[in-house]
Amino acid sequence: MRSRTAVSLLLAAALFAPGCGKKGPLQPPLVLRPQPAESLKAVQRGGRAFLEWTNPTTTIDGKPIAGIAEIEIWLEVRPDPPSLKPPPGDFSTRARRVGAVVPAAGAVASTWEYPIDPTGWKSRLFAFAVRARESKKNRLSERSRPQAPGPPSSSGRAPDAGVRGPDRDLLDSGG
Secondary structure, eight states: OHHHHHHHHHHHHHHHGGGSSOOSSOOOOOOOSBOOOEEEEEEEETTEEEEEEEOOOBBTTSOBOSOEEEEEEEEEEEESSOOSSOOSSOHHHHOEEEEEEOOOTTOSEEEEEEEOOGGGGTTEEEEEEEEEEETTTOOBOOOOOOBOOBOOOTTOOOOOSSOOSHHHHHHHHTO
């Protein structure tokens, strides 16, 4: 009797097994991390480095995100001119978090400034990157590509990528 029940169960399992799963090519798992921030610009003006970037609005898979909880700002200080031998590790191991910005809901772009003693620029290169933390699940994006502030423009103004509101006034007023 037991063997007959076992055989019946095996036959039932074999009968229903082909109906399990979805047919088609294998799909990679969903990656629900936000896209990295884009268009990071950095400019030096006097004793300040001004950063400006575009906030992510989608995940790496292209799905919309609920919002950004914060944007982390990371800094790496390197000797300038850079030596021929690259420093050990990558940016994420050499950099430290120096600040964060909480963008307004729906803000397309964000700005941030980092005060530096102008004499501190001598023989050093400052490389900044930003990383987004989405608000719903607290997932982190990859860091943006590091950017080093260039010398001030001939007008002495910080970069402008269409930022509006108080951040725009900060850039126009000279800080």
